[in-house]
Every structure is written in structure tokens, then in C-alpha cells.
Amino acid sequence: MGTLNADNLSSVTSEQISDQDLNTYYQKAKASNVSDAQIEQLLRARGMAVGEIGKIMQRLKGLGGIANLTVNAKPDTKQNNTTRKQAPTKEILAEVELDSLEQMIYGMELFTNPSLSFEPDLQIATPLDYVVGPGDVLSVIIYGQSEASYNLKVSPEGNVFIQNAGIINVNGLTIAEADQKIRAHLAKTIYRAINSGFTQVKTTLGGIRTIKVIVIGQARKPGVYSVSSFTTLFNLLYTCGGPSKNGSFRNIEVIRAGKRIAVADLYQFLHNGSTKANIRLTENDVVKINYYDKRIYLKGAFKRPGIYELTANENLQQTIDYAGGFIDSAYREQVRITEVAGKQKEIKTVVASNFNGFKPATGSTIEAEYVYARFKNRISAEGAFKRAGTYSVESASSLLKLVQLADGLREGAFTEKISISRLNAD
Template sequence: MKISNKILVWFLVVQFFTVSTSFAQVVEPELPTKNIETQPQAIQDKIPTNQPQLSIIEKLFNTIPADNQIIEQFGYEIFENGVGSTSARIPSGYKLRIGDRVNVYFWGDTIDILSMAGSPVVQPSIDVIVDKEGNLFIPGVGLIPAKDKTVNNVEQQVYSLLSSKFNGFKVKVTVYEPGNFPVMVMGNIKKPGVVYLNSSSSLIDAVSLAGGVTKEGSLREIVYINGANKSRLTLDLYDLLIKGQQKNISLKEGDVILVKPIGKVVSLSEGVKKPAIYEFKSGESLQTLISMAGGLLPSINSKNVQVESFDKASNQKITRDVNDFELGKIYPNDGDSLAFKSAYNVSENIVTIEGNVKHPGSFQYKNGMKLSNILKTQDELLTKTFVYQAVIERIDGVEKEITTISVSLVDFFNGIIDPELAPQDKVKIYPNTKMQNIEISGYISNPCIIPYVDNMALKDLIATVDFEVPSEVNYVDSRIVGNMRKVNINNIVAEITSKNSDNVKTVYLYELLTRNNNAYNVNLAAGDRVLFRPVSDKEALRTVKILGYVKSPGVYKVRPGLKISNAIEMAGGLTEEAYMKGLIFNRSGIAQQQQLIQEESLLKLKEDLALKINKMQNLDKNALTTDAKQFEDNQEELINIKDNKFKENQGRIAINIKDNKITESDDLEVKDGDEIFIPSTPQHINVIGEVHNQSAIAYYPTKTVKYYIDNVGGLTKQAKKSEIYVIKANGTSVKAKKLSALTLDPGDAIIVPRKIGLPINWTSITKDVFQTMVNSMSAIFMISRF
């Protein structure tokens, strides 16, 4: 009978499980609909490499592609790899959402679970979904509130409901598949609109589902807007693409992602490890951009950097060269194209012969190689060769300068000379064409006639000469070598006379070679005569130091007649931070004169002080000693302050500025040794002297002298209000007659002088006078009695 009862119980259990399962399938809530086919494509179709479809930005930099190399915008391919996996690990503390699919597991002692015959039982594993009301329906348990609850919260609720019916069991709840929720993706997106994400989706996934960022959109300014509190966070995808750094953002229903338009762009097309078009922010230098592109290639010499810019005014591209020290100080313009070129494009272990020879070409260099090893007989020359001079161009020194060696082919073939060659030497043989020569003379070691070649310019000619003068000539900035004196090339002038005219073109080599001003690289013509001579005293260059907030600070050599404004333009002009009203212009000659005047002034002040102290002591040697000492100390302090203030401005000439420009009368001609400093715009006013709290106060455009004095506690009793004055940022002084009327400029200083009257102790003096009178009256009284 017991066996029959057990069989009956097991039969009822099996039937109950079957019924429960069927019931669960019937009452299961409706799932949120999700049409996969209507979702935005996660992977873009890649552009065929043979027919690239360029964006507007890419077309700007690919007008003349070299070697069919297309420069593309950096980083946009990140959206071609689709969305992340939905099976990512659910973070701890995850709160359930509508549509989440969860698994509920039960296990324990079966006898305990079935101990109460007829009681509802549960399945060992149940797959359920959070319905639209935010509930979980678990067969055998009932409805459980789940929305915004953690998995642990749900486990505790299930256990609490079943523990009153069963013993010896355990519950485990896990998220099997997170549900989807809507997020808005807007801005410069290929398919803007709503995308559906889950809890494991990232911002990249959201943008990818919307088709990715268009190439007119920014990768460096993507704005995340929190749907709950409307807070904003700007993301820079370059942090992820270049540094591997990513901000963890937990996307939620109602969030918005906004892609801003692309910012400034620059092309790094050559010499870097990752050529591309990069988006950059204000304040990022060329050095920063090189780092973005993975750095320079090992073969690149950073001292030879070519920057190509687009000039909107002339509608042309212009180029300039910069060195490696300037890379961190130069900031590109929007649309710049940068190419980093190697110093030399040839192998270092070869020599080359070219020009009027039958077999021009390159030869492997060997130690001890001479010209005769590559030019063996006259038969190797073509007809009409200019045999009186060939040229060997040589790369020499640490700075890799090109020097030239003149060779007479007549002497060479006669066995008189056979110059030794060096790696990278280039031997040039010229044709002998009638009237196609240029005559070179003057202060050079090798006056000669050289062949003219097409498009020859002054720089080409300079490469063939050494500048020297006879040693007996007393020439500044030179050194004696043998019986000749080597001359600084910056102090040389080239005078060019054409064969059919007596007109002379004058070119200062400092402008051409040091300042690299190609406007001075004049084209030569056949028959021209070039004379090199020293700069005369009247033409002598002047050294001017231009520092501060100019685009290219440094020491410049300038010609007579150059004004202060011209010198600032020479240094590239002002930066955005420059404060022209605070211009400091120092001149050493003025400093010496000012020093003599200051010494005389200080001596007179000290003499006046000694006289005043002497007068004080004559009034009362005992009673006024302390006051006199205090007065003397105060006056000494004032004299020292005045002296220190003078030293700060020693040599300065005050320059008046109007509308951010130097007035015509103050635009002085610069002299040798002058210094120009442009400060940044200050944000304060200094208040110095007899005020309760000497300090600097934030500048306000409409505030007067009175406002700033009041903000440092006002005047002291020793202040001489009638003598308050203002030192302007340009060095001039203005007396503040009405404190409430005079407005200031940034960087001005308010000076409150001390009263200089003699401090007299009237109490002591009155006492002494009274005592004297009493004594006198007593004496008169005594006399009258006799």
C-alpha cells in the first residue's frame, strides 16, 4: 500500500509540472517587438581602394595626389566594425529594465520541496521576461516587481515568498539577455534618429547603429546629454583612437548623443608614421600633431620641416621652413598641409657626376676615391664643354651646409690637380655656350667666370664661392686664415649688373640667407656681372631684440630707417594675447643718461633729508630724537623705493599707443641694441604707497582711481592725497586730480605718496616753552624784591 501511495505521489508531481509549464506559456507577458531588419546597419560598405569616394575635406587635401596616395581623414573607420557584443558581462548593481530576459534557478532537497502534498511547486529553471508593467511572472511564485530592482533584490523577494512554503531550497536569478531601450543620436550622423541599445552597449555602438559619423562631423566634440538631469559631457574620440583611453558612460533610456560639425583640420601627408587628415583644437602645436600621427619616420631629419599653408587673400598655397626647436611653438592654421621631408634623398655612400658628360650617374664611394676614378679621360666629356671650371658640391659639417670646390678641368687633365672626393659629392660639368657665362668678382677667394644655366638664381651662384678679403683690410666680424680674412656672410652685399645695362641691383645676403627672404633671390641672366663687397658703415646692420607676445620672438638684424612697428611686423606681428599698450621699449644709450640723472636726484634727496633732520634736532635735541629717527627711516625707505622703481624702468622710452597702434610721432627708428618687449594683457591694477593694504585689484573697464583705493582699505593718515598719480602701462605718469574721474587701463599702477612734513612733538615743545616762561617770571619776581 505504501509503495502504491508513493507511485501516486510521483504521478501527481509529474502531472503538476506539466500543467505548470503549460500555464507559464499561456500567461507569459508579450515581449517588446524588435524588428532587426529595420535597425540601422552597423557596418558601412567600405569604399573600393581603386575608386575612392572622397569627402569635401579630403578633396581639399587631395587635389594633386602623389603616387596615387590618397590622404584620408583619421579615425572614421572605427564605425565600420559594427556594434559590440550583447553577451558582455552585466555589471554589478545592474538594475532590471522592461524587456530584460532573466533566468531563475531553484535547487535543494526535493523531498522538502514536495513535503506539502498539493502545494504549488516550481520548475528547477525558468526563463522569464520583465513585462511592460515592470513585473516578473514566475510560475509557482507569482508576480514580482522587477523594474529598477537589482538581481539581488529579486532573489530576496522570490526566496521570501517561497520560504513560507518550502524548506531546504536556494534561488539564483541571472540576466540572460538585457532588454533594449531607445537613445537619440543626432547631428552629423549618416542616419540620425532613434537607435535601440542594451545595457552592455557603448557610445561607439550607438553611433555605429546610426551609421557612424559623417566626415563633416567631429570626432573630437561628441556631446552626451543625460536624459534624466540634462547634464552634458563632451567626449574626444581621439583619446580612444590614439591613447586607448575611454570614458565609461552608462547609456540609459532617453539619453541623447549629439555629434558637432568638424573643427579645424590639417593634413600630415609625408614623413610621419600615420599620414592622414587630423582634426585639431586651438592650442595644439605642430609637435602635438606629429605625436597624433605616431611620430616622424626614422629617416626624417626634423630640422627640415616644410609647412604648406593656404593663403585666402592670394588664393594660393605658400610654404615655409621651420626647425625642430620651433615645432612646439608653432600652431597650425585651419587647412594647413604639412610635409616632413628628409634632408637628403640620396644614399650617403655614393658620389655623382652630372652635366656635360657622356655617362652621367652615381658611383659607389670608396675610401681615397678621387675625381680621376669617375672622370678618367677627356673622351668622357661632351663637345663644347667649359673646361676652365667644374664644380664639386659637398655636404659639410654638423649643419649639413653645401660648400663648393672649383676645379679647373685643364689643370685636372694635365695632371696638376686631382681632388679627393667625399661621400655625397656631386661633380658638375658645364657646357661652353657663347655668352652664357656669369662673371663673379669682389671679396671672394676665387674670382672667376662660371657657366650660366637656365633658371639660375643668386643662391645658386653663392653656393660656388668663398667670401674672403685680404688680411690687411681691417674688417669687423671676421677671422684670419692664411693671408686671407674669412668674412661673416651676413655682412656682404651682392651688386648685380646686367650685360646690357648699367643698372645695379643690390642684395643684402643677410636678408637672403639668414632671414630666408626669397624675394632677394633674384634671377640671373647670361652675361651678368656679380660683385660682392662688404656692408658700408651707413648700411651696417643693427641688432634688435624683439621678445614677448609676438609670433616669432628673437634677435633680428635690421637696416637703418626701420621703425618700431616695422620691427614688430618682422617678428611675425602680435599674438592674440599681446597687450600693445604695455609695450616696453628699452635703449641702452638712454639708460646711461638716466643713470646719471638718477644719481644726481638721489644725492639731492639725501642732502635735503640731512638738512631736515638737522632742523628737527635743533628744535629739541632730546625730545625730538625718536621722531627724527623715525622720519629719517621713512624717508630712506621712500628713497630706496624710488631708486628700485627707477632700476625697473632704466633705459625705457615711453611709447604712446592709440587704437592698438603706435602713434606716428612715437614710432621711433630702432637703433643697435634696442629691446622691444610686448607683454600679455594684464587683468589687474596695482595700488602702491600710503594705503592700508598695498595690493593688486582685478581690473574693471569703467572703474576709477577712487574705486581701487577704496578696495585696498583707503588712504592712511600719512597719505598726501593731492599728489596721488598713476603710472600708465606704457611708462608715462598722470596726476590723479579727481580720484572719481580718472579711469584706468589694464596694468596701470596707482601711487600714493607720503607726506614729507617734519614730525614735530608739539607737546614736548609746549612744555619746554611753558617751563621757560615760568622760570623767567620767577626770576623777574625775585629781582623786583631787591
């Protein structure tokens, strides 16, 4: 099914939109005082075909959305001007447009798509670098010459207690370090056969604790979260809804004990599949989503038109790469850029050879045009040809060759005269 909130509606048809989605879209627009004509403009701006827009508007009438209009209807002169519904202001239209554009922010679909989930996997083997803390349960298995098992809950002080062996502090140790410490302690106390190798010890994580982490800054749902100790940065970002419309996807900090220990750039994951920044969180970690610094809007003949966040050193070619490049019917030789220049806007044309050297300014709109619907070498054979149609100049360099390519003339064709229309002077 399609959606009217998509960034590119050029391939969306009326039949792909459900009645429920259509009605929801219309009600949201009406709540912001957007007129029917302005709805049509928004759909057209996103590339929807004129015929499909007409079908959409007709369906809205059938659903009872659009009021039945009477041509040349006279205005109600009795209506009090103070109670008339005011036309939407430019600010309201800009807000509606921004709500729609929010869905065009590259990466936002990770957090708004209900079919995606980034819940932590609790069924995996315990990572050797997992740090033990209060609330964890350690499973200690003794096997070989002696056999026993213990489920040891880590106390608030970070200790575990084994009967006849005493207290062992494991707080802050990795699971591998805790295994070694417990083995050494048991070898000195109640399981001395460990030293000879006749008895073995294996320590694993039997139960995970809950930790509290904090999300601040430009998150959709900032706050304090209680999560499992297996939670990673990406898990938490999904839980908090990800960055807001003003939040950065490229400057997300993880702060531990007052020090910044990591900075995540989600574009590395979105574009390259890298999970290097997806670190495991610990108690009282702070995740700060900063404001974005630089954004541009790609529109037109790109594979994924939308809003992209750039770092200070990224150029136009890298921006186009984030969008997947040009579509097949794009004019690739240049793009048109609209920038904010003080109190006015400025238009620039950047040719393909300069894409790598041009750095777009924040707030820029970059538009790629489509190739013209015209041909440089087309000959049209029309009328009484057996195979009327279009042919290349190279294959039909003379009138005789064109007739031969078209399989000759039909029976009854008037052969005394032929009309030739030439668009080019040559």
C-alpha cells in the same frame, strides 16, 4: 590590393589596382567633369610615381575609359558652343578633392572599412552594473534544499511576478541589486530555507530588451535606432556610420534625461586604445555628434598623411604624433605650414625645437619634405675600376686609398691619366 582613394600613393603600383576599382574611380571623376589631365594631377599630388601614373592612364584606355586621342586633331568647328561640355569649375574640382580627402580623415576608416565590425557581443556574461528595464527577461534559479527555475519578463511597469511569491519591482536596478531584492523577497515568502543557507538563489539575464536611442548632429546617418540593451556608444556610432565629413571625432556627447553624462574623444581610442568613453546606452539616450572646431592637413613625408582634428590646446608635436611621426626619408629639422590669414594665405617655417610650442590654426596645411637625394661624403669611382661605385670620403681620403678600395684597376686600363671632377670647392 591597393586603392586610388588612399591618402598616400607613393608605394602603390598599377598592378595593385583592380580593373573594377580603376573603372569606378574614373567614372566618379568623369561624373564631376574632371579631365584626364586633372586625374593625373590628383594622382601625382598623392605621391604616385610618374611611371605608375602612365601605366594607370594606359590601362584606362584599354578598359575603354579614356577616349582615343589624336595628336594635332582639329576642333569640330560645327559644334555648337552652347552644347559643348564645360570644363570643370574650381568648385567642382574642390568637391572632388574633398570627397577624396574625406577618406584621409583620421579615424574615418573605422566606419568605412567593411571588414571591421562593432556589433555588440550578446554572448558575454551579464555585467553586474547592467540596469534592468521593461522587456528584459530575468532567469531565477533556485537550488539546494529546494530546486526551481523561473523565466520572468519585466513588465512595462518594471515588475516581475512569481507565483505564490507575488510582484517584485526591479525597474532601474542593476542585475546585482535585482538579485538581492528577489532573494530577500523569496526568503520572506516561499523559500524560507534561503535564510539558513540551505537554499540558494541566482538571478541572471535570460533575455535582453530592445531600446530606442537617438543620433543627432553631424552623423552620416542620424535618426532613431532600435538596438539591444547591450549596445554601447561605439556600437551605435558604427551603426550610424560615424561622424560625417564635417563631424567631430573628439566632441561626441551622450545626453541622458536632458543632461550631458559623457563626452567621447575617439582619438583616445584610436591613439591610445582607451575605451573609457565606450559607455553602455539606455532607453532614450541621445548621442550628439558636434561639428569639428579645428582641423589641419598633414602632407608629405609623414607616416600617415591626412586630416587631423585638434583640440584648442594641442600643439604641432602632438599632431605629428597622431600621424605616427616622420617616415625614414623625411627632413625632420623643420616643416612648412600654410595658414589662412584673412583674405590671403601665409607661409610659416617651424623648426623642430619649436614643435612643442607651436599651435597650428584650423585650416592649416603642414608639409614635411624629404631629404635631398644628395650625399655630403660621397666619392664616385667610375670607369676602369674593378669595383666601380660609391665610397665615403672618410674611407677614401686619398686617390691611392680609393683605388685600393675599388680593388685596383682592370686589365687594360689607361694608367697614364685619370680625370677628377670635384663639385665642392674644398
